[in-house]
Amino acid sequence: MPGVSADAPTSPHHAPPQGTTGELLRLAGPLMLSNLAYTAVGFTDTLLMGRLGVVEVGAVGFASLCLLTLVLLFRGSLNTASTFVARALGAGNAAGVRRWTSVFLGCALVGVPLALAGPWLVDGLFALLKPEASVAATARTYAHIRLWEIPFVMLGSTALSVMVGLGNTRTPMLLAWLVVVLNAALAVLLIFGLGWGVRGAAWAAVIAVAVQNALAVALLARLHGHRFGPFRPARPHRSELAALGRISLPAGITELAEVGAFTVFQGVISRLGPTELAASQIANQLASLGFLPAFALASATSSLLSRALGAGRPDLAARIGWRGAGVAAALMGLLGVLFLTLPRPLIGLFSRSPEVLELGRTVLGIMAAYQVLDGVAIVLGGALGGAGDTRFRLIVTLVGAWLVMVLGASLLAPRYGVSGAWGAALVFIAFAALAYLGRFASGRWQRMRL
Template sequence: MPAHPDSRHRKFGEALAILRLAGPLVFNNLALAGMNFADTVMAGRLGTRDLAAVAVGGSAWMVVFLCGLGVLMAVSPVVAHAYGAGRWEDAGVVLRQALWLSQALAVLAFTALLGVPLLLAAIGIDPEVVPLTGGYLFAISFGLPGIFAFLAMRFMSEGLGWTRPIMYAAAVGLVVNVFGNWVLMYGNLGFPRLGAVGCGMASAIAMWCMFATMLFYVRRSPRYARFALWRGFEWPRWSTQRDILGLGLPIAASVEAEAGLFAGVALIMGTLGATQVAGHQIAINYAATMFMVPLAFHSATTIRVGQALGRDEPVLARLAGWSGIGLCGAFMLLSALVLLLFREHIASFYTNDPELLPLATSLLTMAMIFQVSDGLQVGAAGALRGFKDTRVPMLMNVGSYWLIAFPMAWYAGVHARLGPVAIWIALIAGLTVTAILLTTRFARLSNRRVAAAATHQDALAGGAGGAAG
């Protein structure tokens, strides 16, 4: 007798499938974080001005990058549904249209970054830093067409459930980025010493190399042959673009809302003093590093849920969603346990400043609760995206972050001057509310889909019985 979809064996199998998909994505996420880490460390050795230019420019770059990333993330559930339904050639249609969209996004992002130096000068950024920041942004902007085209292919491949080529591309990008920094920032191998501008150039080259690696793999691997990815030239098709944008724009808004919250909290911390900023940075750096793992689980959950729904298996889709949410929560609970046992050692890894160490330790303690909520909310978001549900979650995210978390953080930090711990309580409140809202939304949406499928089956069975009678 076949196993029931909700049996223990099926639950274990679904969790294992998510882990297999997520493994290469964990490497990808850590490699991308490694590129940012290398840029910061290598720029720091050049001096304060170059480090400031890379830091300020990197913040501006991240805003436009996350916007494009969010829009293109819609490709994954669209392809996953088509794949699950056996509509092989739809994956090729979506990819070709996503590539057009990626280049339109690159043009918009490039244009937006050109105006950043004027904005920086207007808000009073150090005049010595503004030209360097502008040079860095101009250089890195030439990587936009490459990285956005890579993202279109990445999310297409994710939707098909093939994540290993994404890991290969990330590995190439990390190596090229670090080597390019060494050559262009420091003036090695006969190249001029370009400093922060060289950092931007190295990043742009790395982005194109990631695209080239992904393109080579996708074109050469026989696994992609049946999807007719390169059937022929195709002009932009509004119906497909509308589907991608309809899902992608709310995802982009959700991503920007969360990123904006953390940027805003960092600015609030800046009003309290250098020690408070440093302590916050230590805690948020640890949390962000650990977040790379559930972020990969999130993507894998979207794939499994979307493919199950494409096959019209809502029970399995519900199971995949809860498995992904559970894995995200379990990993972050494990990370919280590590913090509980070793937070003093982790804090001392970052600093030996006797004034900073106690604050960093206390904020790492707050990060224990923070991480569990963060894991649950990102897992639920991935499950909902598998259902192609992005608009209501966007409203939930924006409301939790900007109507709850940010006002609390502003009051605690700026008005009441309650200190960094109180600001972290505001972050925890926002993420916890988000986690509750998104998991509740997933429970209702998935149960409704299962009930509708059961009703449909009953109606078919009744009709068949009546016909037989």
């Protein structure tokens, strides 16, 4: 923006974060509960689909991954709003907070044309992945309905990201739990009360997500507009476009590449059969319990680290990153122990099929082996993103997720089944953790400018 640099202070500096474990947990705590809410939505859909059949369980999970693949380039780019806003906040730059928020809200309007093109994109993705016929038919029905929520998701994700950048994690938590309650109530009514089956699950999610994200935009203006607003969608200037291309676009491509790789990975598993796909989807739902603290800590670490850099404290930023990674590793290690000791009871929450129970136990055993590494990779990857070092994350994802995980699964799954596929995922996560550890230790991210 001419005359207003996002790094130039226009008011006295805000006090930088302290980088203590307590501060990290205070910011991450509500985000953990937010992530728990999103996981609860997945649990609800998986549990309800389990009452309909094995095909429905696998199809809904597969369709959800395909939808994520379609939106993540844009949603991942928009989520970097927290990085820009937190850096401006750390520098005491109220005008920068307002301007970046407005720019990202303007970019979020891409959700409208994306939703309109969605049916053709979904069908093309299904044709490329070639899931088993019964899975494909059910998944297509679910995915085409869920496309209606995309414009709300784009705007709401931007608003929630700005809130996190400003240190407000309580409002996103409350909105996330609103989705849980509303989605569960509507799903039971539409799936069983009206007999809509998979279509009912899709419409329940659309309504719940639309309400949540519309409220997110409204509450951003209400809670923070008096201090930094008004927030109105705005077109980025040339210098801002350059910053978005340098920081936000690689972040979006990274998320697209990572989830796209996992979608193809699940496509490889889906070709093994509905039982293998169902076992993997259930194990992945359970593994998402580990993502709760890890992704929450990654967001908290990213926000605090970016604020510390804005305040000119790279030493403090480094301390924040290491502490976040340590806490995530400890928490996810506990989940790994749980997977090793109670695999069958955990899988049995979703399915009593002997074949699903046995395959799910195997997958959980492999997942247990990488929980600590995954925690480190998630948090340090988020820390690098908060510093603006998004291109390195993109390289790690392209090499690791596609060459190691997808190619490895394609080669190993036909011979070793789900064990071979998830073994490739284990190698990818170990590679990512070591790469991020090396990059963060080098300190090169401390010299990144937005």
